[in-house]
Each structure stands twice: as structure tokens, then as C-alpha cells.
Amino acid sequence: MLRKKRIGIVTSGGDCPGINAVIRAVAKNAFENDMDVIGIKDGYHGIVLNDYKELRRDDVSGILTVGGTILGTSKKANPYRYAIEKGDKLEFKDLSKQAIRNIEKMGLDCLVCIGGDGSLGLAYRLYKDGVPIVGVPKTIDNDIRGTDITFGFETAVAIASEGIDRVHTTAQSHHRVMIVEVMGHNAGWLALHSGVASGGDIILIPEIPYDMDAIVKRVRERSKRGKRFSIVVVSEGAKPRGGDVVIQRIVKESSDPIRLGGIGFVLGEQIEKITGIETRTVVMGHLQRGGIPVPFDRVLATHLGVNTFKLIKKKMFGHMVGVKKMSFVPVSLKIVAGGIRRVPKDSPLVASAISVGKRFGV
Ligand code: F6P
Numbered sequence: 001m002l003r004k005k006r007i008g009i010v011t012s013g014g015d016c017p018g019i020n021a022v023i024r025a026v027a028k029n030a031f032e033n034d035m036d037v038i039g040i041k042d043g044y045h046g047i048v049l050n051d052y053k054e055l056r057r058d059d060v061s062g063i064l065t066v067g068g069t070i071l072g073t074s075k076k077a078n079p080y081r082y083a084i085e086k087g088d089k090l091e092f093k094d095l096s097k098q099a100i101r102n103i104e105k106m107g108l109d110c111l112v113c114i115g116g117d118g119s120l121g122l123a124y125r126l127y128k129d130g131v132p133i134v135g136v137p138k139t140i141d142n143d144i145r146g147t148d149i150t151f152g153f154e155t156a157v158a159i160a161s162e163g164i165d166r167v168h169t170t171a172q173s174h175h176r177v178m179i180v181e182v183m184g185h186n187a188g189w190l191a192l193h194s195g196v197a198s199g200g201d202i203i204l205i206p207e208i209p210y211d212m213d214a215i216v217k218r219v220r221e222r223s224k225r226g227k228r229f230s231i232v233v234v235s236e237g238a239k240p241r242g243g244d245v246v247i248q249r250i251v252k253e254s255s256d257p258i259r260l261g262g263i264g265f266v267l268g269e270q271i272e273k274i275t276g277i278e279t280r281t282v283v284m285g286h287l288q289r290g291g292i293p294v295p296f297d298r299v300l301a302t303h304l305g306v307n308t309f310k311l312i313k314k315k316m317f318g319h320m321v322g323v324k325k326m327s328f329v330p331v332s333l334k335i336v337a338g339g340i341r342r343v344p345k346d347s348p349l350v351a352s353a354i355s356v357g358k359r360f361g362v
Helices: 019-032 044-049 096-105 117-128 153-174 189-197 212-224 263-275 285-289 295-313 348-355
Strands: 006-011 036-040 052-055 082-086 089-093 110-115 133-137 177-182 202-204 230-235 247-250 258-260 279-283 319-324 327-332
Touching: 006 019, 006 044, 019 036, 019 110, 019 295, 044 096, 096 117, 110 117, 110 295, 117 133, 133 295, 153 177, 153 189, 153 230, 153 279, 153 285, 153 295, 177 189, 177 263, 189 202, 189 230, 189 348, 202 212, 212 230, 212 263, 230 263, 263 279, 295 319, 295 327
Parallel strands: 006 036, 006 110, 110 133, 133 319, 177 230, 177 279, 202 230
Antiparallel strands: 036 052, 082 089, 247 258, 319 327
């Protein structure tokens, strides 16, 4: 009797609304094609530790709108540099051979890795080491090369925009400067889109280092025009011209150990000191990653999952499905592993924002 084909699914890196919709779409297509599906637990930890469970139809039913990932995830697990606690110290070991042996033991014909740039970079390494792997781009940051959009981004934009909308009225009432710090890592997509969507007056993104004089000038100009409040939307990765990012913590176990955060408070203090205008800071933080995905992300994630299954059927390992000009295309993981996708200097959206009076701190 012919052995049933088996797909493994792993979710790795920061969670993001829409992951479960991808799992559901891949698994439902697999079941329809008489394949088995296993879910690997807690990202690459599950691969190193051989920790997984069989997924049945019931497991993937009713999860379309559920946030997070039903499989668990990790931003720390890296088979090539696996952190092991030794007393109060950390030791790093290359456990990739063990991970690959486990994948063989799991009997996988294909491993689907749903991840951001870091996780897909690891997927590319595993592929080069012989694992039949396909990727699915996932992040609220929208910074993955080879795709115009990632699921989770629209949800994060909606949450950040709601936050900015809400501080608008309180800024107006108190004649204050309100700063809203949003995520996005080293790319400014989230700040740019939520800033434009919610009419932020000053939008600061990592790709355009800011100048404090320009920010202060804008705040004062607005005051003179009778607008006695200003909204600053700042990306966690924004930095002053000639200066550096604000680091919130270092996560030693992680392959990308720097966690950004805190720039909003630094800016707030400086703006208040220079202008004399009372200033408050709000950090949107992990609210942007939690909860139910917006309908756009559910549709995108479902469509991506279905197209990922098509890649699996065609045995196009070492690829992910990207979205290019509104259609789905295979993209080599080598491209994805080459770095992040940032807001280009000549971004049409930056130009449009400037034309309606927004400023980028320059
Ligand atoms: O990549 C997603 C992201 O939410 C970034 O926007 C942010 O910089 C980072 O993850 C936060 O990481 P953590 O979940 O470790 O706090």
C-alpha cells in the first residue's frame, strides 16, 4: 500500500493575526488530497525537540478568526544556534543535524514554515541542508522581501490607527502634543500607513532619520495656525539624523537579539522641554499583534495558504508564495534571506502624505 503523504507545519517568530487562517487553508487542502498533517509545537523548538501533534479536521475548524497561532511559536529557537541553559549561563549549540533527523523521523514530505524574515532565513538554511521546505511570509511589519504585502499588517495598521484616532481627541482637548509609538522593527511601513490613515501630523520612520529642529518647527507652525495640538506617530525603529535607535532590551537567546522601544518617551521629553507644550506618549506595543485578524488579512492568509499548497504539490521547495501586483508568485527563499524590505526613499505614499501636509521630521 502506498504511504500517505505527510505535511508538517511550523509557525516561527512573533505571532501575527492570520496565522491560523494559513494553517487552516494548508491543512484543509492537504486533507482534501488525502494527506496527513502534523503541527510542530512552539516554532523551531518543536523541530529540535521532536515535539509535534497530528492535526485533524476538527483541529483546524473554527480557527479562521482566531488570533495568535494554535501551534505556539518562539522568537528564540534556532536549530543552528540553540540556546541551552547551564546554571545561570546560556550555551549555544548547533543542533541542526538533530533537527533534520527529527524532520526525517516525522516522515515529512514537506515542511511548511510560516515565519518572518529571520524564520524564513532559517528555513532557507534548512532547505540548503536538504529539508523539503516551503515558506509563508508572516509579519505585522510588512518587511519581507519578495512580497508587496504580508498578512497581519492590515490588522496591525487598523489597531494602531484606532489608537491614533483616540489620542487625537484628547490631544485636541488638552492642547497637547501626543506621541504614538508603533512597532515595525527596522521598517517604517506600520508608522507610515497608520500615520496616513489617522492623520498624524508628524510621521517618523527608520528610513528617514529625523531632525528635532524640523519636528519643533512643525509643532510651532501648527500652534501659530491655531492648531494647539500635534500628533506624532513614531516607528519604534526611528532615529535622529546621525544618532541611533532606542533599545528596550536584548534577548540573548534570539538570533535577532535587539528589541526596539522607548523612542516615544525620548522624543516626548525633548519636545516638551523645547516647546514648553505638554506632551504625552502612548506605546501601542503588542496590542498590534493580538486578537482577531481584519477580514482583509483573513482573505489574504487563506489565499496564501491555498497557493502554498499549490507550491507543495509542484514540489517547489526552497520557495515561498509572495504577492506581487495583486497576484501570487513563487519567490526563492534566497531572496527573502537577503535582508528586509524597507520603505523606499521615493515612496509614493511618503510623497502623497507630504502633499497633504504631513511631515517626516526633515
Ligand atoms: O516582528 C514583529 C515585532 O512585533 C516587531 O514589530 C517588534 O519589533 C518585535 O516583533 C517585538 O518582539 P517581541 O515579541 O520579542 O517583544
